[in-house]
Amino acid sequence: xxxxxxxxxxxxxxxxxxxxxxxxxxxxxxxxxxxxxxxxxxxxxxxxxxxxxxxxxxxxxxxxxxxxxxxxxxxxxxxxxxxxxxxxxxxxxxxxxxxxxxxxxxxxxxxxxxxxxxxxxxxxxxxxxxxxxxxxxxxxxxxxxxxxxxxxxxxxxxxxxxxxxxxxxxxxxxxxxxxxxxxxxxxxxxxxxxxxxxxxxxxxxxxxxxxxxxxxxxxxxxxxxxxxxxxxxxxxxxxxxxxxxxxxxxxxxxxxxxxxxxxxxxxxxxxxxxxxxxxxxxxxxxxxxxxxxxxxxxxxxxxxxxxxxxxxxxxxxxxxxxxxxxxxxxxxxxxxxxxxxxxxxxxxxxxxxxxxxxxxxxxxxxxxxxxxxxxxxxxxxxxxxxxxxxxxxxxxxxxxxxxxxxxxxxxxxxxxxxxxxxxxxxxxxxxxxxxxxxxxxxxxxxxxxxxxxxxxxxxxxxxxxxxxxxxxxxxxxxxxxxxxxxxxxxxxxxxxxxxxxxxxxxxxxxxxxxxxx
Amino acid sequence: xxxxxxxxxxxxxxxxxxxxxxxxxxxxxxxxxxxxxxxxxxxxxxxxxxxxxxxxxxxxxxxxxxxxxxxxxxxxxxxxxxxxxxxxxxxxxxxxxxxxxxxxxxxxxxxxxxxxxxxxxxxxxxxxxxxxxxxxxxxxxxxxxxxxxxxxxxxxxxxxxxxxxxxxxxxxxxxxxxxxxxxxxxxxxxxxxxxxxxxxxxxxxxxxxxxxxxxxxxxxxxxxxxxxxxxxxxxxxxxxxxxxxxxxxxxxxxxxxxxxxxxxxxxxxxxxxxxxxxxxxxxxxxxxxxxxxxxxxxxxxxxxxxxxxxxxxxxxxxxxxxxxxxxxxxxxxxxxxxxxxxxxxxxxxxxxxxxxxxxxxxxxxxxxxxxxxxxxxx
Numbered sequence: 001x002x003x004x005x006x007x008x009x010x011x012x013x014x015x016x017x018x019x020x021x022x023x024x025x026x027x028x029x030x031x032x033x034x035x036x037x038x039x040x041x042x043x044x045x046x047x048x049x050x051x052x053x054x055x056x057x058x059x060x061x062x063x064x065x066x067x068x069x070x071x072x073x074x075x076x077x078x079x080x081x082x083x084x085x086x087x088x089x090x091x092x093x094x095x096x097x098x099x100x101x102x103x104x105x106x107x108x109x110x111x112x113x114x115x116x117x118x119x120x121x122x123x124x125x126x127x128x129x130x131x132x133x134x135x136x137x138x139x140x141x142x143x144x145x146x147x148x149x150x151x152x153x154x155x156x157x158x159x160x161x162x163x164x165x166x167x168x169x170x171x172x173x174x175x176x177x178x179x180x181x182x183x184x185x186x187x188x189x190x191x192x193x194x195x196x197x198x199x200x201x202x203x204x205x206x207x208x209x210x211x212x213x214x215x216x217x218x219x220x221x222x223x224x225x226x227x228x229x230x231x232x233x234x235x236x237x238x239x240x241x242x243x244x245x246x247x248x249x250x251x252x253x254x255x256x257x258x259x260x261x262x263x264x265x266x267x268x269x270x271x272x273x274x275x276x277x278x279x280x281x282x283x284x285x286x287x288x289x290x291x292x293x294x295x296x297x298x299x300x301x302x303x304x305x306x307x308x309x310x311x312x313x314x315x316x317x318x319x320x321x322x323x324x325x326x327x328x329x330x331x332x333x334x335x336x337x338x339x340x341x342x343x344x345x346x347x348x349x350x351x352x353x354x355x356x357x358x359x360x361x362x363x364x365x366x367x368x369x370x371x372x373x374x375x376x377x378x379x380x381x382x383x384x385x386x387x388x389x390x391x392x393x394x395x396x397x398x399x400x401x402x403x404x405x406x407x408x409x410x411x412x413x414x415x416x417x418x419x420x421x422x423x424x425x426x427x428x429x430x431x432x433x434x435x436x437x438x439x440x441x442x443x444x445x446x447x448x449x450x451x452x453x454x455x456x457x458x459x460x461x462x463x464x465x466x467x468x469x470x471x472x473x474x475x476x477x478x479x480x481x482x483x484x485x486x487x488x489x490x491x492x493x494x495x496x497x498x499x500x501x502x503x504x505x506x507x508x509x510x511x512x513x514x515x516x517x
Numbered sequence: 518x519x520x521x522x523x524x525x526x527x528x529x530x531x532x533x534x535x536x537x538x539x540x541x542x543x544x545x546x547x548x549x550x551x552x553x554x555x556x557x558x559x560x561x562x563x564x565x566x567x568x569x570x571x572x573x574x575x576x577x578x579x580x581x582x583x584x585x586x587x588x589x590x591x592x593x594x595x596x597x598x599x600x601x602x603x604x605x606x607x608x609x610x611x612x613x614x615x616x617x618x619x620x621x622x623x624x625x626x627x628x629x630x631x632x633x634x635x636x637x638x639x640x641x642x643x644x645x646x647x648x649x650x651x652x653x654x655x656x657x658x659x660x661x662x663x664x665x666x667x668x669x670x671x672x673x674x675x676x677x678x679x680x681x682x683x684x685x686x687x688x689x690x691x692x693x694x695x696x697x698x699x700x701x702x703x704x705x706x707x708x709x710x711x712x713x714x715x716x717x718x719x720x721x722x723x724x725x726x727x728x729x730x731x732x733x734x735x736x737x738x739x740x741x742x743x744x745x746x747x748x749x750x751x752x753x754x755x756x757x758x759x760x761x762x763x764x765x766x767x768x769x770x771x772x773x774x775x776x777x778x779x780x781x782x783x784x785x786x787x788x789x790x791x792x793x794x795x796x797x798x799x800x801x802x803x804x805x806x807x808x809x810x811x812x813x814x815x816x817x818x819x820x821x822x823x824x825x826x827x828x829x830x831x832x833x834x835x836x837x838x839x840x841x842x843x844x845x846x847x848x849x850x851x852x853x854x855x856x857x858x859x860x861x862x863x864x865x866x867x868x869x870x871x872x873x874x875x876x877x878x879x880x881x882x883x884x885x886x887x888x889x890x891x892x893x894x895x
Contacts, residue, residue: 085740088749088751089748089749091749129847208738208741209738209739209741210741211741211827211831211832212740212741212742212743212827214743214832215741215743215827215829215831215832216832218832218833218836219832219835219836219839221836222835222836222839222840222843223839225839225840225843226843226846228843228847229843229846229847229850232846232847232850232851233850235854
């Protein structure tokens with residue numbers, strides 16, 4: 001009966017919205033039917049949207065995202081295998097060459113907002129295909145390079161932009177395709193990073209020996225074109241029908257619909273909107289942002305300095321390099337595993353606590369490292385490091401999706417990645433400075449460990465507060481909506497608090513629902 | 518100086534030998550050497566042909582040795598001939614020694630640098646590495662603490678590269694519960710480098726490996742470059758090693774190594790402990806082994822680098838294969854999707870439009886006419 005009420009409310013609006021849509025826009029019956037079945041489902045993400053697939057073609061999308069994310073995170077790291085050769089041929093210093101990787105990573109993170117804007121405009125598929133093309137072209141042109149500046153531009157800037165398009169679009173499409181099984185999908189997709197790292201590293205060595213660095217870059221460019229294949233897999237989700245006010249707004253905007261200038265103006269507006277600082281008003285978002293900044297600051301330095309630390313403890317070079325491989329290998333299995341755990345009924349409603357636990361685990365691991373002197377214990381440390389690292393990265397975007405919901409996620413992820421650019425670039429040099437000043441690696445691990453641990457504890461405490469506030473707000477709404485004879489929220493069905501809040505707000509007052517444009 | 522002394526002694530010997538024809542062969546003299554430990558003192562006296570100083574030293578040293586020698590000479594007439602034969606043998610040794618040393622000593626007037634290396638052995642054997650840069654006069658001292666039973670005298674000898682050095686056998690006496698062997702070698706060229714061992718009666722052995730500083734880890738993987746391109750072939754000495762005088766580059770060919778001369782095709786850049794060979798306009802013939810040699814006073818240490826020159830088509834082939842594969846996959850996926858949507862379209866009339874919308878930019882909130890048309894064309 002309650003559902004019928006809802007539908008009757010929507011029907012007139014549907015008819016109105018149909019006018020503003022395109023010729024192939026959603027038809028009445030079908031959209032009503034779909035909305036109906038969507039609302040009946042236990043955990044709708046958003047009344048404005050459709051029911052996410054949570055399976056079927058979604059798993060192919062996960063494979064596509066896996067490939068995309070894998071290339072995005074692994075490529076800057078495996079390129080360092082070529083640096084020695086490139087350095088000799090071009091005659092530059094090692095720090096100049098290492099800058100290529102840094103530029104690539106910086107471009108990848110900084111391109112977040114633009115990428116999110118483009119995805120919202122065009123959908124994930126064309127963007128990932130474009131990203132794959134850009135990456136391929138960047139590597140191919142780089143193979144003809146004769147100067148270091150040329151390489152900075154080709155690999156660093158163009159390659160970085162391509163990767164940023166890939167990364168954001170993959171994350172966004174996962175948020176569109178999954179809700180119930182989203183942590184698992186996230187874990188599987190993020191597992192692409194260690195898998196590709198483990199595969200590409202020896203493969204790059206093989207290429208280097210057989211073809212030299214130029215031929216290797218050429219072939220690597222060809223491999224990166226597989227991101228286009230990943231993009232082809234990312235079938236766009238079915239078009240939802242929008243409620244009246246929202247659609248009317250849109251139609252007003254889009255009616256004078258001709259010419260490239262209008263397109264450009266709208267694009268600019270979108271771009272501006274995607275550096276949306278109104279997100280900072282969201283309490284959960286700010287908490288998450290602070291926690292993840294602290295994590296990123298301390299996360300990469302131990303990886304960079306682990307083999308150097310091992311060598312300083314008397315471990316020989318190959319065994320020291322082996323430590324990183326162990327870490328990557330463990331990471332590969334931990335990410336989907338964490339996704340599976342996060343998906344369980346016990347953890348899912350309070351996933352933010354699990355995230356803070358992962359950070360605390362990671363921080364503790366680093367704090368204990370200076371006590372380790374022997375190789376056997378270093379291996380144990382590498383294993384635990386891999387576990388902690390994998391747990392955090394499997395959850396890092398899942399938690400953001402959890403907080404923001406799939407509507408706001410594109411903007412949020414763009415903002416988060418561009419802000420994360422700074423701690424990521426500052427972390428390893430700051431750690432390196434500590435090593436230079438004190439001539440002892442233990443201060444590096446102490447710093448990283450303490451920063452991450454503080455971040456984890458901060459997240460934990462603040463999330464207690466946040467969930468408490470959300471509970472209070474929810475009860476207020478429940479009371480208010482009971483008064484107005486509306487739906488009572490369904491709790492504990494695997495949906496998360498902020499999304500339930502969103503849904504209630506939307507149901508109560510469609511006009512005030514947050515719009516994405 | 519030494520030669521003159523030697524010659525005069527030799528003359529005396531020959532004269533004496535003619536008088537005593539009973540003696541035959543060196544072996545007997547060798548056995549006499551064993552009996553007379555003091556003989557060593559005499560040998561040392563003459564062997565130290567390197568410099569006047571050392572000669573003085575040996576004569577200044579346990580003076581009683583030299584005295585003993587003289588006493589013996591004067592005391593036992595029968596043994597005189599033996600002693601002279603001894604001198605003869607030692608003289609021969611000196612001859613071989615001076616001739617065997619570098620053909621032209623670098624600077625005959627300048628005294629060679631002195632270097633001492635010693636080792637006290639407690640077990641069975643030990644190897645000690647000695648890095649040499651320039652010609653030196655090397656004194657090697659071996660000390661052995663002895664085994665379970667410590668005989669008063671044992672035979673000690675020196676060998677080079679496994680072969681016993683002639684007339685190096687001496688009887689070593691137990692002093693302060695230790696056996697000592699000491700010998701001076703003149704190391705002036707590459708031929709003098711090698712493994713020198715002092716052997717205590719076959720029971721204990723100390724090896725001294727004389728060599729120029731070695732190159733670090735050699736690259737086992739070849740440098741790959743392309744036809745028509747230019748390549749930089751590097752060679753590096755470990756930072757802990759001393760700086761060589763200069764670097765040479767060699768190309769391996771059928772007959773061995775030939776030196777590369779800088780010119781239009783090759784340019785060599787030396788930088789203390791590093792060197793770079795730049796080869797321009799690569800051709801297929803340029804593939805092969807290249808050797809960089811760090812030149813020290815006493816020898817050259819070699820490093821090896823392999824160069825492989827390939828044509829640009831070699832990486833291009835896998836690249837094109839990958840490109841074709843990617844295009845096929847993308848086309849297959851898109852075609853599959855289109856065929857599926859067509860099935861749905863024919864299956865359920867109106868509802869199918871929703872599916873065709875999947876080909877449009879479905880995720881944004883308001884589809885653009887132009888954009889959806891664009892997508893449909895795909």
